[in-house]
Amino acid sequence: MIVVENLHRHFGGFRAVDGASLEIATGSITGLIGPNGAGKTTLFNVIAGRLPPTSGRVLMDGEDITGLPPHELFHKGLLRTFQIAHEFGSMTVRENLMMVPAHQSGETLWNTWFGRKRIAEEERRLRDKADEVLEFLTISHLADQKASQISGGQKKLLELGRTMMVDAKIVFLDEVGAGVNRTLLNTIGDAIVRLNKERGYTFCVIEHDMDFIGRLCDPVIVMAEGKVLAQGTVDQVKSDERVIEAYLGTGLKNKIKEEAHG
Amino acid sequence: MMDVLNAIVALLNFVVIPGAAYGAQLALGALGVTLVYGILRFSNFAHGDTMAFGTAATILVTWLLMGAGITFGPLPTALLALPFGIGLTALLVLGTDRLIYRFYRRVKAAPVVLVMVSMGVMFVMNGVTRFVIGVDEINFADGGRFLITAREFRDMTGLQEGLAIRTTQVITLVVAVIAVALLFWFLNRTRTGKSMRAFSDNEDLALLSGINPERVVAVTWILVAALATTAGVLYGLDKSFKAFTYFQLLLPIFASAVVGGLGNPLGAIAGGFVIAFSEVTVTYAWKKVATYVLPDSLAPDGLLQLMGTDYKFAVSFAILVIVLLFKPTGIFKGKAI
């Protein structure tokens, strides 16, 4: 369980995260929504150790993890994806996946010279695993492509794929859906559910596609102006006046209809 | 009282004024480096030699002018020749760009490749300058060298210590301040300046906004030529011209640009003074000042020097490193590519 206590993150005078407190229950798929600039990504960045908080605490299963560097959080099972894809451009797509798992014996220099047999074996396993993930994401044909040369949406898929290479406890997904084809997004949604059910991953998902949120998330947290605005099930949130005003709007359909009538 | 005055004058004469002048000289050089870095996105190793070439060109024109009997009153004739020098240098760098750099922009070469290319250009310019004007030291300052000499000052004030101010020192300081103000204004307020920044930020998008990259590049190089030549000539007037020294200037100039924050004109100025003053002050021997200020009984035996002047270069770099540790992209937040 992740607990965020009265978290602040300011940029100069600007309060990007302004006293947010929230909980992400173990085993849940928590949705995090809110208008652009609400502070969602900033919140992620603070939790994941990218940015130090101005004040406040983050607890993971009761342990204070505030300000730990990202790589240590990774080892504690906390993974994240980036809103703007961060691929390893000069490496192939497959290598992008294979580099993820921690504690590879081939990452120790000594072993690269004197433990080559073991490494070869490990590599085989990793490779199979990576190919599995690629298959799942429908991008097997890109396995040997340089990651800098794949399309914007494919990069998003790769982001997600990396989290599937290891046994994570909790995964923070920052707009995996933006720029991803909706059909594929449904498949991704299924995968998230499956990972959640079968492997017990906890998810926290930022997404602007309310259909996607609706299908996946149980508690939904709405942020606005750096604070938690509302919290509850999808339906509760969707009908919350404040949320509609700040985030959802009355919907395009209505407008078009109005025009047609008027 | 007299003693305190003497101490102050000694400090001014040996530390503050030379430091400020040297700082301004570095700053002018650093402005050119920072401009190339900011707009064209590479560290231009040929800058020292561009300065040398610009100065050499100006010297040749100065000689022509002098030969024709034209001088600039109390000011150095070289200032009259400066525009011609700038013109020639601009031609040179524009030619270099057309012939060499443009190709690498086209293939979107990594900045470090451009750095190496600029090193190649440095070698070539190095040869060209030496070919044009040779390797010897040249003094081309004429006109009144001093606003006030040390002796005049002593006679005037009756103090023991003299205070010398050179014309070129003042000119350099003034020019440096004006140049940075103009450059700042140009980059942040004018259409061309903004288009240059846009180009440096995101070349493709600049293209999509209808900005003509060749024009941006050309304007940048012309500015660089102007800055480099001015810096070179002012330095040469103050000290003297020598091709090798100009090449050696490259390191402190780079240090200034970096410590101030690359890509930032204000940073270049600040950096120039930081480097210059750290060279002059940290290794300063306080003996003279102390002798004036302290009572005779306490007059120091030693030099009261923290460190020998042999370490001045090292000290200025040490200070640079320390500044960077606290301000990783320079005093004024600079760019990092």
Add this chain to the structure above:
Amino acid sequence: MADPFLIGSGMTGGYGGADILHDCTLAVERGEIAVIVGPNGAGKSTAMKAVFGMLKLRQGHVRLNGEDITHLSPQARVHKGMGFVPQTHNIFTSMTVAENLEMGAFIRHDDFRDTMAQVYDLFPILKEKRNQPAGELSGGQRQQVAVGRALMTRPSVLMLDEPTAGVSPIVMDELFDRIIEVARTGISILMVEQNARQALEIADKGYVLVQGANRFTDTGKALMADPEVRRTFLGG
């Protein structure tokens, strides 16, 4: 039949390796909205770049208003009245929001303060942050800057590559709204969208691109109605 206002016809080409586009055709009439949808990696962005001249075509032509512009540079196309918002790297991160917009108006020599005001009206957050470097904005805010920059050009054709990726629903609605408005003033819009249902809703014409080739082409409504298209490309 008269040519459409902007047409890339029979485009074939790629990034130097294998072809990405195979005989792909995209067109948009004056004042109309054309929407391109398709799976990831289908070549939508590539097709847009091809139309804008950022890609060497092996075959095919691009014509604007009857004139063949196949061999013009992107920059020349800007001067011909085309505007483009790329999918990524679409803002000047080190420049302020206001300067980003100004750069959008770079080729204009008239007074563009009105347009700027309009953009601020459309995206109020940008007005608030106009003196902040655009690189410090949130993902959705950047997207708004990108679209705003393109609007500043006052183009006759506006090409948008996933303008709504990452923007919140309320802003997305506004954005589509505004796009309709823009189209009404006679500007042609060619855009790629993954929020396909909303996009096709307002589209006069829709293209489904698969593996660099046209799979379906029809009016937006018709595509929406096609069950196969819905299932395979629009997520049911």
Add this chain to the structure above:
Amino acid sequence: MSVNWRNIGLFGALAVLYGATAWIYGWNLTLAILNMGLVSAIMALGVNMQWGYAGLFNIGIMGFVALGGLAAVLISMPPVTEAWAAGGVRILLGLAVGAASLVAAVLVWSRMAPGRLRGVVLVAVLIVGFVLYSTVFDPAVMAVERTNPSATGYLGGLGLPILLAWPAGGVLAAGAAWLIGKTALGLRSDYLAIATLGISEIVIAVLKNEDWLSRGVKNVTGLPRPVPYEINLQQTPGFVAWAQEWGFDLATASSIVVKLCYAGLFIVVLLVLIWLVETAWRSPWGRMMRAIRDNEVSAEAMGKDVTRRHLQIFVLGSAVCGVAGAMMTTLDGQLTPSSYQPLRFTFLVWVMVIVGGSGNNWGSVLGGMLIWWLWIMVEPIGQNLFAVLTAWLPDGSWLKGHLRDAAAHMRLLTMGVIMLLVLRFSPRGLIPER
């Protein structure tokens, strides 16, 4: 690795280049160039590890090379007993005091709560430390430097075989790199570059001015050799007989044999290093390093300890440069601090890496051997070029004289032109990263 004909062709061309040099100028010169070429290749390898593998922009190579050189002196020269007697121990003591006060200062900085008090204590510790240090250190230095200054005036070394200096040079450089890396590796791109440049200048300043350590600008000459002396060979009956049997000129034969010995040693070191780095680069370790180079933020989020890895590669790359530095000093037979110039020891090595192809070890080797060859051979090439170009001018004309004096500078000009040509036709280097 699949056979890459282009690369084999390039190395073939390099061999032809060296062969042609031998044909025109003789084997002696060729081997002399080859030997420094090999050393340069090792330096390039070290830089390539840092830049090509990790994207660390280190332009302080000169400092590490110089430290390698210092190691050669400290290991191989005989100790100067009078100097030790005059103040050797006291110097060590002084250094210990200095180090202790620095450590104390760091402790104060990190342990005490921020505030006015911390500043005061820090300054106090530093001042007291400095005073203590100078009272112990300075007189000792004076005493040491006064002992027979024209011949020694320094503490000397350990008197061990100079081959030991090669690994020792690596260790010394690695130690320095560790210190630098701990403090400065947080800096990015050109900021790191200028910081490393600065630190290398500091190293050189120390070498130039701390006479007790390595005689400063008075140079240490006559380092022992790991290979025989030509003169001794020329006086060895066995060798003389052998040379006569084959009809070799004695002087030529002896110097070629000596150079071949060096070449053999250098090639062994180079091959071992290449094997080590290539194997590592192709393993998961290499993959991780590439990931870090491509995108640090993401690599960190994927659980890689970027800071530690940067430090690791920085230390290793610097160590390789240190080894090369020790080898070079061994080859020269002397340590001349004033010869350490950034242009020659930092930027030229960078040219080697980039021209060869950054991110590719074989590229670095090729670049090292090629650029060094150029560095030496552009002089006669330039001279000949000028001779041909000015052949039509009458002897003794002003222009011819002017051109002739300028010819020397054509060395750098030719160098520049060739560099530009190479980079023009393969902007990613001759053997680009795969």
Add this chain to the structure above:
Amino acid sequence: EDIKIGISVGFTGPLESLAPQMAAGAELAFKEVTDSGLLLGGSTVSSVRADSTCIDAAAATAAVERIVTSDKVRGIVGGMCSGETIASLNNVAIPNGVVMISPSATSPALTSLEANGLFFRTSPSDARQGVVMTEIMQERGIKSVAVTYTNNDYGKGLADSFQAAFEAAGGKVTINAPHEDGKADYSAEVAALAAAGGELLVVAGYVDQGGSGIIRAALDTGAFDTFEFPDGMVSQALEDRFGAEINGSFGQNPASAGEGRDRYVEMATAAGFDGTSAFSAESYDAAALILLAMAKAKSSDPAVYKAEVLNIANGDGEVILPGQLAKALEIINAGGSVNYEGATAVTFVNGRESAGSYREIEFKDGKLEVVKYR
């Protein structure tokens, strides 16, 4: 026979502005000998230049390697700086048995270097000049001076030996600080020198390098107005550059009584270069020594003629000055003996280096004037 002689000096690098005049000096001697047609039955002498860079030992070694093994030079005038000289001597000249005569390498290490009789230098050792300087100052009643030296083995060696001699004679050196050549600014150095004070400033540097920069800055700030100039500084350039500003300053450089140096300067001027440039005269002498030794040994083989160099330099026959090489060759060819004095009063001590007789100069009315010889 066409005899090739190498000239290995730093045509590029920090001392690049001295190198052309040094090469020209050596070549002047080559030409003189060739024109006389008296060397080894009318042999001609041609020069092969090599760029020793002054600082890069490896490059210098390779360059010397080239002229020795490929061009087959029979002797070398060079190198220029001590470090590079020792490297090329050890790694090339000695193994290949080629004579090297350096005009400007002054490091004491060269005095005792095991060189198989192949190395000589026409520049005196630093120690000697320190003593001469001290004498001059004592005669002028100077008690306390500041010293700055160029930070290489030449400057350091000279400054140290001067300090030792001067202090032994009861003088006081207020500060003995180095300056780096080719740097952009010398304010810090001058500030420290000024703070230390002294009756005058000793500038043990090169006139074309930092030396001038130091003087300029010292004059401009009024820190010092009299200077003492050792051999690296004394040249026409000094007069041209500072003239009356340094009236009353003095110095010394190697030259013998009689008009050796003056004749050389005249010859140089006629040949179109500045013969007063530092170490140019020494280069002429180095070249002349090699050629005369060849004549004396009747062989251009260095292994043979190396033994005669000393006999030429310290011979007991007729004194030979610049421009008299033809005469010398005649005498030698006739079986006679000569005493080569040349432009810099060449007399060898320790079997290989110039003992150094000096002339004292002084600036009066902006002109460099010779005071006396010692």
